[in-house]
Amino acid sequence: MSYVEEMHVRTIGMLGGxxxxxxxxxxxxxxxxxxQRLGGLHSARLLLASVDFAIVEELQVAGRWDEAGRFLxxxxxxxxxxxxxxxxxxxxxxxxxxxxxxxxxxxxxLHLADATAAAVRAAGLTTVGLLGTAFTMEQxxxxxxxxxxxxxxxxxxxxxxxxxxxxxxxxxxxxxFTEESRQxxxxxxxxxxxxxxxxxxxxxxxxxxxxxxxxxxxxxxxTTWLHVQAALDQALxx
Numbered sequence: 001m002s003y004v005e006e007m008h009v010r011t012i013g014m015l016g017g018x019x020x021x022x023x024x025x026x027x028x029x030x031x032x033x034x035x036q037r038l039g040g041l042h043s044a045r046l047l048l049a050s051v052d053f054a055i056v057e058e059l060q061v062a063g064r065w066d067e068a069g070r071f072l073x074x075x076x077x078x079x080x081x082x083x084x085x086x087x088x089x090x091x092x093x094x095x096x097x098x099x100x101x102x103x104x105x106x107x108x109x110l111h112l113a114d115a116t117a118a119a120v121r122a123a124g125l126t127t128v129g130l131l132g133t134a135f136t137m138e139q140x141x142x143x144x145x146x147x148x149x150x151x152x153x154x155x156x157x158x159x160x161x162x163x164x165x166x167x168x169x170x171x172x173x174x175x176x177f178t179e180e181s182r183q184x185x186x187x188x189x190x191x192x193x194x195x196x197x198x199x200x201x202x203x204x205x206x207x208x209x210x211x212x213x214x215x216x217x218x219x220x221x222x223t224t225w226l227h228v229q230a231a232l233d234q235a236l237x238x
Contacts (some may be wrong), residue, residue: 009045010235013084013107015076017050018091019173022205022224026090030228037232045235047082049075053173056094060135069097073104080105088112088231092203092223093133096141108234113145115230116201116223120151123219125199127152129192131185131211132203134165142203154197160188164207172206182210189216 012030016023027048034044051072059068072094076087087109089098095112102109120128128146130153136142137155146153156164167181185207189200199219202208208222 010085010237011045011047011083012231012235013076013079013082013087014046014048014090015051015072015079015087015101016048016090017053018056018094019053019206020050021173021175021209023048023050023090025205025209026088026224026228029225030231033228033232037236044232047079047084049079051075057169060093065096066100068094069100072097073101076101076105076109080107086110086231086234088227090205090224092142092205093135095145096135096139110227110231110234111145112223112227113142114149115226116203116221117146117149117151118230119221119226120146120199120201121149123199123221125219126150127154127196127198128221129154129156129189129195129197129200129218130203131156131164131188131200131207133168134161136203137161137164146201153201154192154195156188156192160191164188167210168204168206172204172210177210182215185211186215189218193218 014026016026031043035042056068079087084107086107089095092112098109098111128151130137143153163184171181192200199221200216201221202211203223205224208224213220
C-alpha cells in the first residue's frame, strides 16, 4: 500500500485562473493549511486547471452565463479525468454556474457559499454584509444560497457596490493594492454594520489580499480560507 493510500488522502481539483491572482492565493492557503494539519514537509495533493480570465470576463459582461458554464464545465471534466476526487471552483462570482458544472462531472463540487454559511452559523451570526463583484452582490445565486441556510444578507448601496466592483477588476485582479482602496472598503464595511450587519463576508478572493480582520470592527469571513479548510476536511477524512 502506498503512503497516499495509507493516509487516505484524496486529490483536490482546483478550477482557477479567475483571476490568476486569486488562484495563487488559493494555492498558497491550501498548501499552508495542509502543512499545518500534517506537519513537516507535507503539502496538498492538487490538480490545477487555470483558464484565461479574459475569456470568462467577456462572457460575464455580455451576460452569456450559459456559455460560461459550458466553458468551465469542460475544464472541470478535464480535472476529473486527471484524477481529482473533489473539485474547488476557485472564484466566488462563477459559482453562478456551479450547478451547471456539477451536472457535468461525477465528483463532488464543494460549494464555496456552503462553507461560508457554515462558518457564519458557527459564529452565531444571523445577518451579514456581502462584498464581492457586482455579479455576486446584485444577483441572487449567491445570496439565495446563504439565505436558504438561515442567513440574512445585506449588500452595500449602489454607489458602494460600484466602487467595490471597480477596485476588484481595475486593481486587485491586476495585483494592485493601495491604501486608498483599502480605506474605501473599510468605509463600506462601516456602512454595512450601520445597516445591521453583524459580520461581513469577503466574497471575492482578491478582497482577502486587501482586507483583513484588522480592517473591520465586525467579524470578517474570508471565503477562500474557509473554502480550502472545508476541502481539506474532505480530502483528509478517513
